Amino acid sequence: MRLLHFDTDKPMDFIAVGRLCIDLNANEINRPMEETVTFTKYVGGSPANITVGMARLGMKTGFIGRVADDQMGRFIRHYLEENGIDTSSVITDEPGSVTGLAFTEIKSPTDCSILMYRDNVADLNLSPQDVSEDYIKQAKLLLISGTALAASPSREAVFLAVEYARKHGVVVVFDLDYRPYTWQSVEETATYYNLAAEKCDVIFGTREEFDMMEQFEADRSHDDQATANKWFDYHAKIVVIKHGKDGSIAYTKDGQSYTGTTFPAKVIKTFGAGDAYASAFIYGLMRGWDIPKCMEFGSASAAIVISSHSCSDAMPTADAIEDYMEKCRNGEVASHGHIN
Ligand SMILES: Nc1ncnc2c1ncn2[C@@H]1O[C@H](COP(=O)(O)OP(=O)(O)O)[C@@H](O)[C@H]1O
Numbered sequence: 638m639r640l641l642h643f644d645t646d647k648p649m650d651f652i653a654v655g656r657l658c659i660d661l662n663a664n665e666i667n668r669p670m671e672e673t674v675t676f677t678k679y680v681g682g683s684p685a686n687i688t689v690g691m692a693r694l695g696m697k698t699g700f701i702g703r704v705a706d707d708q709m710g711r712f713i714r715h716y717l718e719e720n721g722i723d724t725s726s727v728i729t730d731e732p733g734s735v736t737g738l739a740f741t742e743i744k745s746p747t748d749c750s751i752l753m754y755r756d757n758v759a760d761l762n763l764s765p766q767d768v769s770e771d772y773i774k775q776a777k778l779l780l781i782s783g784t785a786l787a788a789s790p791s792r793e794a795v796f797l798a799v800e801y802a803r804k805h806g807v808v809v810v811f812d813l814d815y816r817p818y819t820w821q822s823v824e825e826t827a828t829y830y831n832l833a834a835e836k837c838d839v840i841f842g843t844r845e846e847f848d849m850m851e852q853f854e855a856d857r858s859h860d861d862q863a864t865a866n867k868w869f870d871y872h873a874k875i876v877v878i879k880h881g882k883d884g885s886i887a888y889t890k891d892g893q894s895y896t897g898t899t900f901p902a903k904v905i906k907t908f909g910a911g912d913a914y915a916s917a918f919i920y921g922l923m924r925g926w927d928i929p930k931c932m933e934f935g936s937a938s939a940a941i942v943i944s945s946h947s948c949s950d951a952m953p954t955a956d957a958i959e960d961y962m963e964k965c966r967n968g969e970v971a972s973h974g975h976i977n
């Protein structure tokens with residue numbers, strides 16, 4: 638059974654909608670934020686990272702979003718363009734809003750957290766009028782991410798993008814990307830996440846993210862197969878549930894499930910794993926690979942990114958992923974900072 642159909646007549650491979658932000662990653666690693674004084678600036682925001690990943694993998698990519706009318710906004714636009722990402726649907730917001738910042742705290746390779754500054758951010762000002770039906774219909778795949786559902790008008794813009802995608806046979810992928818501090822209440826969060834997930838072909842999330850969505854259900858079994866089955870009753874063909882260093886499980890609508898293992902990594906920080914995994918997995922899907930091969934590629938890409946200082950800038954090419962897998966097979970990469 639063919640799970641997904643990518644329309645090869647469409648010129649653009651991949652479009653993401655949502656936030657374009659800045660990551661400020663601690664240079665002094667293995668210490669708390671209180672003692673961290675210097676940071677390196679990168680483009681960030683989960684959908685931005687995934688798009689950079691897709692571009693590095695050679696896909697024709699574009700982005701729909703709003704950036705602040707400031708130096709940070711211009712830095713983001715320039716970085717996307719340098720990476721070959723089409724920015725014709727990246728709008729500069731009216732003066733007054735700011736660029737979202739994510740300061741990363743790297744206490745140890747396994748104890749990382751993010752301090753986000755997201756008041757009055759430009760990305761949540763994306764409006765339905767910014768979403769072009771013509772732009773979306775020429776793409777094979779649309780990626781949405783949960784944080785863009787946190788407030789209006791960005792929320793409506795995402796739902797409209799999904800409607801256009803479905804109308805024109807564009808595969809819709811949902812990366813749950815749940816960031817609690819951007820939301821008002823758990824009730825609101827679960828409501829909008831569930832409404833969006835109903836409309837998507839592929840869903841990526843961690844067990845904790847799916848638990849958040851299921852928190853008001855009578856049957857809260859925390860069971861991965863039960864979670865996947867629920868979405869197969871709507872529109873989903875593939876549901877991927879990520880379990881950090883313990884790997885991932887992919888379920889498909891034809892009743893199969895596949896367990897993905899992890900690659901050894903010299904872990905610097907754990908964030909960025911999910912974005913790298915998603916980009917390489919989606920790349921594999923679009924190349925027509927079987928699910929285990931997509932998972933393997935995703936896990937290898939994740940291992941590379943968590944062994945690097947950045948998320949976006951560390952996104953590997955397909956050759957780099959192949960090389961890494963080869964080195965792992967030859968026992969040339971030892972795990973470090975990896976707690977089993
Ligand atoms: N410590 C680790 N070592 C090796 N691979 C990892 C590690 N943590 C995560 N990964 C890989 O990255 C994937 C996604 O990671 P996860 O932490 O579950 O997502 P997210 O970053 O979205 O929270 C995992 O399925 C796994 O393949």
Ligand SMILES: O=C(O)C[C@@H](O)[C@H](O)C(=O)COP(=O)(O)O
Pocket residue numbers: 658660680681682683684686739751907908909910911912913948
């Ligand atoms: O998503 C953000 O705004 C911050 C990201 O750029 C960040 O680096 C990160 O947390 C990546 O998310 P993950 O892949 O889910 O770990």
